[in-house]
Amino acid sequence: MSAYPKWKYILVLLVLSLSIVYSMPNFYTSYPSIEIQKSQNSTNISELNKIISTNVIPVSSEEKTDKVIYRFSSIDDQLKAYNNLETANLANEFTLFTDRELPEFFETINANPTFLGLDLKGGVHFLLQVDEDNIKKNLLRENEADIKKLLIKDRIRFSLSERKDKNFSLIFNDNDAYTRAFELIENANLSGDYEISSEESNLQIKLAPSQKAIDYDVKSSVTKNMTILRNRVNEIGVSQPIVQRQGKNRIIVQLPGLQDSTRAKNILGSTATLEFRLTKGTPEDWYASKLSGSPLISSSKLYKQSNGDPVLLSRKVIVSGGEIRNANTGFDSTTNSPAVFVRLTDYGASNMLNTTQSNIGKRMAVVFVEKDNEKVINIAVIREAFSQSFQITGLDINEAKDLAILLRSGALQAPMEIVEERTVGPSLGKDNIVSGQNSMYLGMFLVAIFMFFYYRTFGVVAVVALLANILIIISLLSIFQATLTLSGIAGIVLTVGMAVDANVLIFERIREEIANGNTPNTSIYSGYKKAFSTISDANITTLIAAICLLTIGTGAVKGFAVTLVIGILSSMFTSIVGTRALVSLIYENKKSERLSI
Amino acid sequence: MSLRIISNTNFNFLEQKRKALLISGLIILLSFFSFLTQGLNYGIDFSSGYIVQLEFNKDVKIERIKESFTENSVDNPIIQYYGNQKEVIIKLQESNTYDQNNINNFLSTVFKNYDYKIQKLDFVGSQIGSELRTKGEWAMLVAIISILVYIGFRFEFLYGIGAILALIHDVLITVGIFSLLQLQFDLSVLSALLAVIGYSLNDTIVVYDRIRENANLMHADNPENILNKSINQTLSRTLITSLTTLFVLFSLLLFGGIAVEYFSIAMIIGVLVGTFSSIYIAGASLFFLKVLEKNEENQQLLD
Numbered sequence: 046m047s048a049y050p051k052w053k054y055i056l057v058l059l060v061l062s063l064s065i066v067y068s069m070p071n072f073y074t075s076y077p078s079i080e081i082q083k084s085q086n087s088t089n090i091s092e093l094n095k096i097i098s099t100n101v102i103p104v105s106s107e108e109k110t111d112k113v114i115y116r117f118s119s120i121d122d123q124l125k126a127y128n129n130l131e132t133a134n135l136a137n138e139f140t141l142f143t144d145r146e147l148p149e150f151f152e153t154i155n156a157n158p159t160f161l162g163l164d165l166k167g168g169v170h171f172l173l174q175v176d177e178d179n180i181k182k183n184l185l186r187e188n189e190a191d192i193k194k195l196l197i198k199d200r201i202r203f204s205l206s207e208r209k210d211k212n213f214s215l216i217f218n219d220n221d222a223y224t225r226a227f228e229l230i231e232n233a234n235l236s237g238d239y240e241i242s243s244e245e246s247n248l249q250i251k252l253a254p255s256q257k258a259i260d261y262d263v264k265s266s267v268t269k270n271m272t273i274l275r276n277r278v279n280e281i282g283v284s285q286p287i288v289q290r291q292g293k294n295r296i297i298v299q300l301p302g303l304q305d306s307t308r309a310k311n312i313l314g315s316t317a318t319l320e321f322r323l324t325k326g327t328p329e330d331w332y333a334s335k336l337s338g339s340p341l342i343s344s345s346k347l348y349k350q351s352n353g354d355p356v357l358l359s360r361k362v363i364v365s366g367g368e369i370r371n372a373n374t375g376f377d378s379t380t381n382s383p384a385v386f387v388r389l390t391d392y393g394a395s396n397m398l399n400t401t402q403s404n405i406g407k408r409m410a411v412v413f414v415e416k417d418n419e420k421v422i423n424i425a426v427i428r429e430a431f432s433q434s435f436q437i438t439g440l441d442i443n444e445a446k447d448l449a450i451l452l453r454s455g456a457l458q459a460p461m462e463i464v465e466e467r468t469v470g471p472s473l474g475k476d477n478i479v480s481g482q483n484s485m486y487l488g489m490f491l492v493a494i495f496m497f498f499y500y501r502t503f504g505v506v507a508v509v510a511l512l513a514n515i516l517i518i519i520s521l522l523s524i525f526q527a528t529l530t531l532s533g534i535a536g537i538v539l540t541v542g543m544a545v546d547a548n549v550l551i552f553e554r555i556r557e558e559i560a561n562g563n564t565p566n567t568s569i570y571s572g573y574k575k576a577f578s579t580i581s582d583a584n585i586t587t588l589i590a591a592i593c594l595l596t597i598g599t600g601a602v603k604g605f606a607v608t609l610v611i612g613i614l615s616s617m618f619t620s621i622v623g624t625r626a627l628v629s630l631i632y633e634n635k636k637s638e639r640l641s642i
Numbered sequence: 643m644s645l646r647i648i649s650n651t652n653f654n655f656l657e658q659k660r661k662a663l664l665i666s667g668l669i670i671l672l673s674f675f676s677f678l679t680q681g682l683n684y685g686i687d688f689s690s691g692y693i694v695q696l697e698f699n700k701d702v703k704i705e706r707i708k709e710s711f712t713e714n715s716v717d718n719p720i721i722q723y724y725g726n727q728k729e730v731i732i733k734l735q736e737s738n739t740y741d742q743n744n745i746n747n748f749l750s751t752v753f754k755n756y757d758y759k760i761q762k763l764d765f766v767g768s769q770i771g772s773e774l775r776t777k778g779e780w781a782m783l784v785a786i787i788s789i790l791v792y793i794g795f796r797f798e799f800l801y802g803i804g805a806i807l808a809l810i811h812d813v814l815i816t817v818g819i820f821s822l823l824q825l826q827f828d829l830s831v832l833s834a835l836l837a838v839i840g841y842s843l844n845d846t847i848v849v850y851d852r853i854r855e856n857a858n859l860m861h862a863d864n865p866e867n868i869l870n871k872s873i874n875q876t877l878s879r880t881l882i883t884s885l886t887t888l889f890v891l892f893s894l895l896l897f898g899g900i901a902v903e904y905f906s907i908a909m910i911i912g913v914l915v916g917t918f919s920s921i922y923i924a925g926a927s928l929f930f931l932k933v934l935e936k937n938e939e940n941q942q943l944l945d
Contacts, residue, residue, distance in 0.1 A: 164901065306763060307746040314743060463742040464767035473761040477899060484897035488890030495886060532830060535894055535902045539837060542890035546883040550848065553879045579851040582796055586789050586847060587840030593785035594836045597777045605833045
């Protein structure tokens, strides 16, 4: 029997040491932390300590020249502290991050710990979908207006059918109008944006937005909404949030560490905006005008105040949410009630100035608009003209905070609906890690005991290969920064059970060869050789099934499939090349008569 | 002397082929019957709805919780304890009383007299549910077809058919048992089914590899002997691998928690059935497909 080639030993050593190095970062403790920048007029350390420790105790804190770092035992604590800082309205900048006791060496070689899925660290996962019906409705309305303009310009007489969900029809009185309109529409080259079907017999032209136009709008809405969602997510205050497009009309949002999804839902999907309107008349006038039919009723609208009282506001909007450039929360300097400080765009500011200048002494209302729900949050007398910057009161602190976030981040281009949610509390996340680890330890232990008693020395070799296999899987997950989920851990555990199969196949072959009267070394040689094609065939089919699983592509399934694929590949290496190297090392130079198998 | 569970066995598995097929056939028939009459107990992944896991600060009574749901005009939510009497799991259908945006508020109304924490809240919309089901079915189909192609290419077409028969047998029975016992069928179970496909094939291929090898070595022998010998030679491997896989699966079932509970159950069933099928069904299907007859004919011609 020829000696086992040196390069294979080197390969095994190389792979093993690389995987040790790259899986190492997973074994260092990490802390959810907050970093607070120090600046000239910022709050001092003892003050900061007091603010943070109102309801949480940091694990440790560290003062550096330009910043202070607070470490916490859980993400829950970290977010509580973050909230404390936010409410305190500090001048300091502060950010969430994860602090590791990781030697710098690992950073230089780009070795990071595995990225844990939300089911392991807790948090909220949303899948949001752009409301395609809304987009279609808007397109239909725009199309109708455009076509109307086109026909009116050419003085073609027509009437419009009632707008349906998907289309609208132009109805003509005579053939001449129909033909002219048809030619006009034909020449206008609208085929890209419209589906046009004519019904000459009843002098109608049916029009609908084309699929291409709808797709285009969906795509641009998703792109625009992604940006806005990113802004909003960054404001919620979690570390490492994810906003990602999925498919053509969906966006994934992941907020690690968040315990309660209520606020996130209110903020993410919100289409809320503000409108500033002057009051116009009293509700009594309005009811009167409703009966008499005076012009008041067409120029004003009845709203409800937060206390339920009716109020009459002008239909004309002075400034709306789109004209708000920036918004912050704080407290009114005189009344000390929570306030949103608003800064308008130049256009909005000049509108505001014009209106306030000519309406001093009158009252202006701030209306909160969310879908069909309109709520007057504040009515105040205009005491002096103002333009760019002013403040809005009438909300509690949390409402003010959320409103400021919404105003800052901008309005969604199209409404979005949550079509999937997966929320896992941080403590359940921790439990899941422990569950995964425990099942791994027990599985590993049972397999190891069995292999040792059944195959003796060879069993030990197989178990060593198994450990190496786990190490390689962990390092590959870390290198590719694949997300490790609980089902991913299940995949690794399953690999442990199935990976020994290759060794069982080889060892059973070796036993057969020995039983046939072959020498130990020949038996080893042909055992490995004969088992190889069986092992690869068997593994490739499992690989095919795992890859098909990957195509389903959803969180839990994907996590399982990824570790299964990695596990199959690495187990083929460890259980064939790896064990062979070990076996050769043990038996090659011994002229032993018997193998311990 | 080394430890052996079984060695040099010489069971006549093929003799029992009709009995084995009868048993399998009966179970499959039963599965079909159950599948048609009561269907699968789909989890929310495939059927849409909410699953909420709540942890209270003290023991709670399920009847009381049910009552508070009824008071808020939600009838018959499915509620069960999880682990202890402080934690419950609640399954809710989609409803007009709450939607994905205000489910949290709805819960706080229902539980206004309780102190609780949401440990887990899953919502799957109906569109996503049906999409996942379609995707899952496609993944199964594509897996089966690509495996058929691979085996057809590596072995012979008829071996491929034999392997697929064994595999469909395993999947049908596993799904059938899930339907019979009305166990929750969710995404994790689907993952398990695809893993079972991989596992079952793994097993079958090992046996077929031996059959092919022996068919070349023992030309003159009759198919039944070749099949029997091959199955016996691979028997200890088949059993040992099943055993180690079952070790880890029971560890998962024991310690892995609710998220992998049904996954483990599906895989345990799959592995048990898969082991049975690679011993009794895979070989027998080659016999009925007359894969080895050619072998015999060739030999007769040579003689």
